[in-house]
Amino acid sequence: MKAKNFTRRKFVGTVSASTLGAVAIGSIPAFGATKTSNKLAILGGNPVRQNKSWPDWPYVDKNVMDSIEKTTQSGIWCRIQSKDGTVPTFEKEYARMMGVTRCVAVGSGTQALHTAVEALGLGPGDEVITSPYTDPGTIAAILSARALPVLADIDRYSFQVDPDDVERRITKNTKAIMPVHMMGQPADLDRFLQIARKYNLFLIEDACQAHFAKFRGKMLGSIGDIGCFSHQSSKVISCGEGGSIISNNAELMEQCYTVQNHGTSKFGRTETIGPKYRMNEFEGAILLGQLPTAMERHAVRNKNAQYLTSKIKDIPGITPQKLYDGTEEGSFYLYTMNYNKEEYNGVPREKYLKALAAEGVGLSPYIKNGLHREPWVDNIMGRKEYQQMYGKNRLEEFKQDMACPVCDLVCDEEMVMLWASGPLLGTTDDMDDVINALAKVYENRDQLKSI
Numbered sequence: 404m405k406a407k408n409f410t411r412r413k414f415v416g417t418v419s420a421s422t423l424g425a426v427a428i429g430s431i432p433a434f435g436a437t438k439t440s441n442k443l444a445i446l447g448g449n450p451v452r453q454n455k456s457w458p459d460w461p462y463v464d465k466n467v468m469d470s471i472e473k474t475t476q477s478g479i480w481c482r483i484q485s486k487d488g489t490v491p492t493f494e495k496e497y498a499r500m501m502g503v504t505r506c507v508a509v510g511s512g513t514q515a516l517h518t519a520v521e522a523l524g525l526g527p528g529d530e531v532i533t534s535p536y537t538d539p540g541t542i543a544a545i546l547s548a549r550a551l552p553v554l555a556d557i558d559r560y561s562f563q564v565d566p567d568d569v570e571r572r573i574t575k576n577t578k579a580i581m582p583v584h585m586m587g588q589p590a591d592l593d594r595f596l597q598i599a600r601k602y603n604l605f606l607i608e609d610a611c612q613a614h615f616a617k618f619r620g621k622m623l624g625s626i627g628d629i630g631c632f633s634h635q636s637s638k639v640i641s642c643g644e645g646g647s648i649i650s651n652n653a654e655l656m657e658q659c660y661t662v663q664n665h666g667t668s669k670f671g672r673t674e675t676i677g678p679k680y681r682m683n684e685f686e687g688a689i690l691l692g693q694l695p696t697a698m699e700r701h702a703v704r705n706k707n708a709q710y711l712t713s714k715i716k717d718i719p720g721i722t723p724q725k726l727y728d729g730t731e732e733g734s735f736y737l738y739t740m741n742y743n744k745e746e747y748n749g750v751p752r753e754k755y756l757k758a759l760a761a762e763g764v765g766l767s768p769y770i771k772n773g774l775h776r777e778p779w780v781d782n783i784m785g786r787k788e789y790q791q792m793y794g795k796n797r798l799e800e801f802k803q804d805m806a807c808p809v810c811d812l813v814c815d816e817e818m819v820m821l822w823a824s825g826p827l828l829g830t831t832d833d834m835d836d837v838i839n840a841l842a843k844v845y846e847n848r849d850q851l852k853s854i
């Protein structure tokens with residue numbers, strides 16, 4: 404059992420060799436009198452981490468600033484003004500980095516997903532199965548096309564949508580599955596590829612959190628029929644609001660361009676129904692300015708995440724996100740863990756998070772409600788067009804089969820999240836603070852009852 408293997412000695416990476424020797428022979432408290440105390444900070448002890456800040460985010464450097472200035476002065480502010488503008492150049496460069504033939508940039512991750520749904524011809528009467536544990540943009544993309552987002556439950560430890568439950572929810576109207584690569588880690592793609600093939604469904608990857616994550620040698624987003632990314636401020640490649648779509652299917656990507664260009668093709672003919680979702684050149688300028696150094700930051704996040712996992716895996720009751728076979732590199736938009744209160748005398752997560760925050764390590768419970776618990780369900784049930792498109796029986800059945808108990812457990816009790824875009828660019832010392840705070844709260848868990 405994990406609990407028996409747990410020794411405080413593993414968590415003293417920042418103390419000196421001589422102190423470490425003293426710890427090994429058990430002559431001083433593990434955390435060292437200088438660094439922390441054995442009293443939780445929330446009860447008046449010394450915090451593990453004090454007067455330190457995390458790396459700034461979003462990322463800005465001279466290259467980014469120069470790129471914005473150049474665009475401002477050029478007068479090329481809209482992507483259709485020049486084939487060599489920042490947006491077309493970003494599309495080429497991002498496609499190259501992703502190992503695909505084509506990218507279309509749009510105004511957000513939600514817009515990317517909606518454009519993909521429309522370009523695949525999905526709409527009224529069609530069902531798309533996805534996760535309830537995601538950003539609202541995932542289902543907004545399906546609802547905007549007036550298709551039906553069917554939500555399948557998630558896996559308790561990977562936080563990814565569960566392939567068995569996805570398969571169970573397939574009906575004759577199901578046209579696509581949209582797994583979400585949560586936290587920037589691959590969903591169970593072996594299974595989703597197999598399910599897509601078996602039932603002849605489109606596989607749309609919501610890779611909005613998963614830039615540069617790799618599964619079996621390929622970048623996430625390049626594995627299904629089409630993949631979508633977000634470049635919103637918090638994401639690892641960000642320009643405030645932005646999104647991108649990638650695929651190797653030339654015809655489909657041409658259709659994406661047309662859809663997001665108010666239905667107007669690159670030849671200037673207005674051909675189909677489409678919103679105007681074009682990315683502007685300032686957004687493109689920021690993204691282009693970031694790309695040359697993006698892989699360096701990606702590598703630092705992966706290295707820090709590996710270090711965190713190598714230590715945290717030995718702390719009882721706090722389990723790093725489960726990864727599927729085939730995962731080669733994560734994106735680490737978030738670093739997430741599962742909290743098991745049984746190991747903490749039944750203390751609820753809220754108290755645990757308060758104790759950690761007092762130690763100077765603020766972690767978040769992340770998503771409050773799975774999307775199956777949000778009011779849109781009743782909203783579409785009451786809409787004339789949804790009643791006409793899907794029929795009363797299907798909608799009733801849809802609502803009755805909405806339960807996602809594992810997602811509820813993760814939301815209500817178990818998720819513990821460190822936002823990673825900026826923080827995981829920190830030093831080993833920063834990572835040790837996280838590890839030491841988690842270890843200290845575990846060791847002093849008996850004190851949690853009195854907060």
Ligand SMILES: *Cc1c(COP(=O)(O)O)cnc(C)c1O
Pocket residue numbers: 511512513514537538539540541583584609611612632633634635644645646
């Ligand atoms: C951020 C995000 C989106 C939406 O992207 P926006 O750019 O905010 O519209 C969709 N899905 C997931 C999983 C996300 O994290």
